[in-house]
Amino acid sequence: MSADEVVVRAAVPQDDPERVFDLLWALAPGDERPDTTRLSAAWRDLHAQAGRELLLAVAGSTFVGTVDTVVVPNLTHGARPYMLVENVVVAPGWRRRGVARALLATAVDTATAAGCYKVQLVSSASRTEAHRFYADAGFSPSAVGYRRYLTTTA
Template identity: 80%
Template sequence: MSGDFVVRAAVPEDDPEQVFDVLGQLAPDDARPDATRLTSAWRDLHAQAGRRLLLAVAGETVVGTLDTLVVPNLTHGARPYMVVENVVVAAGWRRRGVARALLLAALDDATAAGCYKVQLVSNAARTEAHRFYASVGFAQSAVGYRRYLTSTT
């Protein structure tokens, strides 16, 4: 890890607006939730069992995110698995080891939780990200499907 930033778990006292500023770089067309909805989602994220949002922080500034969920499981000896989402590094911080540090921290957490696997999905067009995931030991091993649901709000 670089001395320019640290990786740590997000805490309720962190600013969800600042976290969303980084997340918004993954999907710039994503509408920013209003403050009430963002605050509610932030509170729910911290209350969810098995959920941990990792942040890369430089000084007081969030420069990267990685969201994890450890899922209880009945197969594989009833060992849980981890799902990784929202791996995002702020534009000025890319290629400085931020994503690698975040992912290695998530892998450490998965190992500590007794997970038998860590899985993530990545947009098929993000070939550079796919090369990165391969460089830290992930292998393309499945065909993924998504069905986006329409908003009810």
């Protein structure tokens, strides 16, 4: 199946969160796999969150890519919202075939339709190949980002 046969669509509650997580695990294979109850609760919460949309690239019945987006209300820039992008993941066998580009293009189209003034994403400093891809896709390195990871006892 070629990348031309990949469809980008919004995830729906009826999609299997286990299959989506299997794809996301390619981004962070060291992640702890949540139990079914926790994963199902996160899936419900994702779909209930206003402005949130998980985009899936689907080839036949196989999930081959994701982009998680949220449109955030904002008080600056004329009170125009902005979009945050997270979890840009393409299955290893589908990389360099236009899947991520199609996912990001759909996210940008959604942001434009929502009146967003920017689309923002962050990428780990070590992922230089991904940075080249983002630049080729029209994103520019315009800020210094910081993270603070939190530990929980959940």
